Amino acid sequence: MYLLIINPASGGGAGQRTWQTVEGLLKSRGIAHEALFTRSLEQAEAQVLHALARREDWRAAIVIGGDGTIHSVLGALRRRGVPLAVIPAGSGNDTARGFGIPLTIEAALDAALQDRCLEADLLSGSGGLTLTAVASGFDAQVAVNVNNSRYKRLCNAIGAGQLAYIIGILHTLLTFKPCRVSVTLDGKEQAFEQAWLVSVCNLPSYGGGLLICPQAEAGDGLLDVCVVHGCSRGQVLRLFPTLLKGTHVALPFVSMLRGRSVAVHFAQPRHAIGDGEPLGTAPLAVRCEPGALRVLTPLAAAAQVGAAEAGSCQASG
Numbered sequence: 001m002y003l004l005i006i007n008p009a010s011g012g013g014a015g016q017r018t019w020q021t022v023e024g025l026l027k028s029r030g031i032a033h034e035a036l037f038t039r040s041l042e043q044a045e046a047q048v049l050h051a052l053a054r055r056e057d058w059r060a061a062i063v064i065g066g067d068g069t070i071h072s073v074l075g076a077l078r079r080r081g082v083p084l085a086v087i088p089a090g091s092g093n094d095t096a097r098g099f100g101i102p103l104t105i106e107a108a109l110d111a112a113l114q115d116r117c118l119e120a121d122l123l124s125g126s127g128g129l130t131l132t133a134v135a136s137g138f139d140a141q142v143a144v145n146v147n148n149s150r151y152k153r154l155c156n157a158i159g160a161g162q163l164a165y166i167i168g169i170l171h172t173l174l175t176f177k178p179c180r181v182s183v184t185l186d187g188k189e190q191a192f193e194q195a196w197l198v199s200v201c202n203l204p205s206y207g208g209g210l211l212i213c214p215q216a217e218a219g220d221g222l223l224d225v226c227v228v229h230g231c232s233r234g235q236v237l238r239l240f241p242t243l244l245k246g247t248h249v250a251l252p253f254v255s256m257l258r259g260r261s262v263a264v265h266f267a268q269p270r271h272a273i274g275d276g277e278p279l280g281t282a283p284l285a286v287r288c289e290p291g292a293l294r295v296l297t298p299l300a301a302a303a304q305v306g307a308a309e310a311g312s313c314q315a316s317g
């Protein structure tokens, strides 16, 4: 039995449209399933726990939504030991990208219905569980500014959602003030002056394919950290195109770190986001929980049988 978790509002309504296609495919293939429409980030965990408690034979929970929807169900899936599968229906879909899950509906469904799991790490901290990345500083401020803006509603109304983020980046670039940050990695503290952002990554990208930590691997038991510091506004602006290929890692004002736990303390309050969802402005403490979530992904299907991080995916329910 599969539990389909649907956020109809994700991707500006793509969740609802995707579900209609998926429902047809499941029926035509005779796949036993139940559908759960979640109402909000806050209510999703309780709704999913309630649904999962009703039976024991769950093969997987298949989320139809974006990174925020997946974020909202991580606690419930880890608690019940049910594997995650994803049919991407968000605007960014960086979880799907990071796990090599196809962005087209039928191919993603095929990946969800196969039987190989990756034992993926989770980022755990004061803001709960995160799968892609916890970002703090400039890019979190962009997200907060865009979400609170009038131009977002305007851009969405004319079908130009990406434009809102371009306006948000320019607007934030003019107003954001970098400050000192202390980054304590596995107990060792380093300070960076004039820090713009600190991103703690489990997967390589966020923001719809921006490769902030291109080396990050979901199953390596480690978190990857990117610190951008000591640069001008112009240099930050020119950083963005390099994020598409991940070539920013070679720039002198970018520091890449790797470890098992990290504490991030900016000298001024700075916003943070986890999987794109707001986490507030408190200092961050994030640790990697190795292999905490099983994910049905073509990466696991392609991995050698017997590889440490890939295995058959029998859900415990």
Ligand SMILES: Nc1ncnc2c1ncn2[C@@H]1O[C@H](COP(=O)(O)OP(=O)(O)OP(=O)(O)O)[C@@H](O)[C@H]1O
Pocket: 006, 007, 008, 009, 010, 011, 012, 038, 039, 040, 041, 044, 065, 066, 067, 068, 069, 070, 072, 089, 090, 091, 092, 093, 094, 275, 276
């Ligand atoms: N389980 C849920 N059910 C309903 N609404 C949710 C749920 N989880 C999060 N939300 C709300 O719906 C919004 C959109 O969902 P989601 O983040 O999945 O899609 P998106 O923003 O379009 O895509 P992405 O996060 O991949 O860029 C979230 O920002 C959040 O406010």
